[in-house]
Amino acid sequence: DVKVTQSSRYLVKRTGEKVFLECVQDMDHENMFWYRQDPGLGLRLIYFSYDVKMKEKGDIPEGYSVSREKKERFSLILESASTNQTSMYLCASSLSSEDTEAFFGQGTRLTVV
Amino acid sequence: DQQVKQNSPSLSVQEGRISILNCDYTNSMFDYFLWYKKYPAEGPTFLISISSIKDKNEDGRFTVFLNKSAKHLSLHIVPSQPGDSAVYFCAASSTGNQFYFGTGTSLTVIP
Secondary structure, eight states, X not given: OOOEEESOSEEEEXXXXXXXXXXXXXXXXXXXXXXXXXXXXXXXXXXXXSSTTOOEEOSOOTTEXXXXXXXXXXXXXXXXXXXXXXXXXXXXXXXXXXXXXXXXXXXXXXXXX | OOSEEOOOSEEEEETTSOEEEEEEXXXXXXXXXXXXXXXXXXXXXXXXXXXXXXXXEEETTEEEEEETTTTEEEEXXXXXXXXXOEEEEEEEESSSSOOEEOOOEEXXXXX
16 A cells, blocks of 8 residues: 655644654655645645655745655755744655656644744 | 636535535646545545546546536535545646645535
8 A cells, every 4th residue: 555654743843943844655656745735725835856866846945945865755844943834744755657646645734833 | 826726615515415526727738637635634635537638537426527628627426425524625737747736625515
C-alpha cells in the first residue's frame, strides 16, 4: 500500500523559531510537494521537487524553504515562524508521468504562537 | 490567480439523493482532472480522475463528467451516504508534475 508519512500530526512553535516539517514516501516517486490548506483558500502549493536536490517554487514560497537530499524525503523549513504560518501542511508525492494522481500524507497542523 | 475554481463552498443533500459538485478551470492546457475527498485532520484521499480524452468516468457511486469546451467538470455521487460528508477538492494537471487545486466544497449528507 502506498504511503506518505509526515513526521508530526500536531506542532506548536513560537514566533521566530526555525521549524522543520519532514515527509517520507515509500513509493519511489520522483515528484514531491508541500501544500498548505487554509479555510476558504483550498490547497496552495508552497514548493515542489521533481528530483533529488531539485526544487521549484509554488504559488506561496515566501517564508519557506525546502530540502530534498534523498529521493524519499522532502523537508519543509520555516526559517523564522510567524503567526500567519499557522496552518495545515500537507505533503504529497506522485510519479513523474501523465495521468497520475498525487498521494497525500496525513497532514501536520502547525500552530505558531 | 486561481486556475481551478469551486464556486460552492458548501452543499447539503439528503441521504439517498444525488450530490453534484462542480468545478471550473481556466487553463486550456490542463489535460488530467482529479477529485479528492478530505476529512478533518486528515490528508486528502484520491477519489476519481478523468483524462481530457474522455468526457465521463465512472467508479461505483462516483461519476466525473468533463466538458472541455466549457472548461467545467462535475462529480456526481449517487446515492449519497452520510459517510460521504467531507470536503471535496477538484484538481487539474497539465504535465503530471504539478497539481492545481480548487478551494473545496464541503458536502453534508443528511440522514
